[in-house]
Amino acid sequence: MNRKGLLLLLLALVLLLSCLLHIHLTEVSSSSAAQANVLWWEFRFPRLMSALLAGAGLSLSGLLMQNLFRNPMAGPYVLGINSGASLTTALLMLGGFPWMLHTIGLVGSSLLGAFLAAAFMFFVSWRVQQTTGLLLVGLMFASFTGSIESVLQSWASPEQVKQFFLWNMGSLQQLSAAQVPWLLTLFTAAVLWSLLLIRSLNAFVLGQDQAFQLGVRTQRVRLSMLAITALLAGSITAYCGPIAFVGLAIPNLGRQLLRTQDHLLLILFCLLFGALFLLACDILSIYLDSYFSLPINVLTSLIGAPYIAYLVLRRS
Amino acid sequence: MRSLWLLLLLVVWACGSEPQQQRPKQAQNLCKYSKLLKIVPTEKGYIVEIQNPEQPKEQFKFQLKQSFERIAALSATHVGMLSAIGQAQRLCAIPDKRYLHDPQIIKAVKRGQVADLKSEQQLSIEKLLAQRTQALVYSGFGPEQTQIKRLRSIGLTCIPNYEWRETHPLARAEWVLLFGVLTGQLDKAQRYFKQVCQNYQRIRTQPTLCNTNPFVISGYVYGDQWVAPAANSFEAKLYADVDFTYYFNESAGTGSCFSSIPSVLTNSAAVVLWLNPGQPTRAALLQQYPKYKYFPFFKKRIFCYTHNTNFYWECAAAHPDWVLSDLSQIRNGHVKKLHFYKELRQ
Known part of the structure; x- marks a missing residue:
């Protein structure tokens, strides 16, 4: 086994140990077996799954975006895909549709928003060839959706504003046991779909023109990449709220550590390390719990933002 | 000797004739309870x-x-x-x-x-x-x-x-x-x-109708934690004044206190009353956080002011007697007229 394989194996092992540590840390003594059962299935297990799936999913979507736009600064957050999901959720929560706020409504709206944002970016990518321009459009789109959310908040009732604010904080404890299979199914579908694209993803590294000459159906692959990203970012945003920087930082770290453009290895790294990163953030938040409370989004930004700044400085 | 007597007389006269200095009156603060x-x-x-x-x-x-x-x-x-x-x-x-x-x-x-x-x-x-x-x-x-x-x-x-x-x-x-x-x-x-x-003071000292001190919890899930008034807050003082045993009695601080959600779930079996959950109905509570249904006190009595939130925020600070009256009635189980609170129907 080569060095890269060993690194991935080591990551898998550390992830397993982290899962055990997470399970140990979230353990609370319960008075009855029934209560212990509820605690495990409704609180501890979904929290663990949230961290694993959200971390892995966001990292994978970031990797796909960075490949598609050939820019290490791309990611679902930067390209406005999370913002699209957030906007449709805001419309649902603040726009006076409380009867639609059950799970399917929430996930549906979030997925719809993510797909619409991805479609918009796809359309823009036809017209704007430069990746920097695309990223700027993504940032403008995120700013635009943020402004609409502010307008909606100024019209909404205090209760609606509170509900949206809570969702917007991002949390790994909102997912219920019944929702785990839904998120797991969407996640698995997205991972399998991206594994089918590995050859095309590797060819895209050379540039889309080169990939086309190598026989890759570039338009179809571009659409697939945006769809996978929307599927992952939309479903994760619906269940956990917006989580920043995971999708941006982890793929870059993967390329730096593995020194490869083989997307099978990069996808495996993103899945393992993305899950590990968010799990570690959650473990840290459990440790800090007795001192102060930090939303998961704050922790990921605290760790992710300096790393991205370091990357930018190093490149310049 | 004569001159000495004269000097003494002069001193006594001088002391006696000195205008009586008025002691400046200690300015009286009109506020008795406020620390600020x-x-x-x-x-x-x-x-x-x-x-x-x-x-x-x-x-x-x-x-x-x-x-x-x-x-x-x-x-x-x-x-x-x-x-x-x-x-x-x-x-x-x-x-x-x-x-x-x-x-x-x-x-x-x-x-x-x-x-x-x-x-x-x-x-x-x-x-x-x-x-x-x-x-x-x-x-x-x-x-x-x-x-x-x-x-x-x-x-x-x-x-x-x-x-x-x-x-x-x-x-x-x-x-x-x-x-x-x-x-x-x-x-x-x-x-x-x-x-x-x-x-x-009248409400605080009036005899209660039940002998035990009901175990109450306050607050709600906010983000990843349970947020409630801390033990030294004015809210907790109200609970103490109607003889509630408050779940967060041991917490520190005068504002809010925080607790992990599983900890509240496992330690709240004896809670008989949930105050201020932040939503006007049980359905709204479940919509906000579906896992509320697993908390033992979700099936117990729940009271909140949220059916008329603005009225509470506008008037409760100036009417602590009304708030205490509400809590006292809730405690005794004989609700006649509540100013702010309303029970969330099952």
């Missing part, structure tokens, strides 16, 4: 001292010689205190009409007689000046400090109101005296506050 507000009457008016709870060295002090006719209030609580002493007509600007209850004031806002400032963080100086505002009362959360400095620099009297940082419900209500001073209605405010104190 001092009102001292003087010959020329009143000296008001307001202590910043965050910075012990920072004190806001001013002398008031005449009352204000046009007052801007940046919190619904301030509006409630002005209404409590019948001086709401002096309001010229309010924080955001979505957060107000008083229909008369809302009508005045719609007619344009009272300005709606919309946001406390983005004060419109133009609106305040257009309303000929003389005094502005603000909550002192922090971010508005720059704006407040600007307003002071153009001659507007800006007064912080830290009633929300008091630890006793009567201390909060005592801030009504500040509005009494500002409006020139201190006597009326004192009479009002005296009545509130009497009501409060």
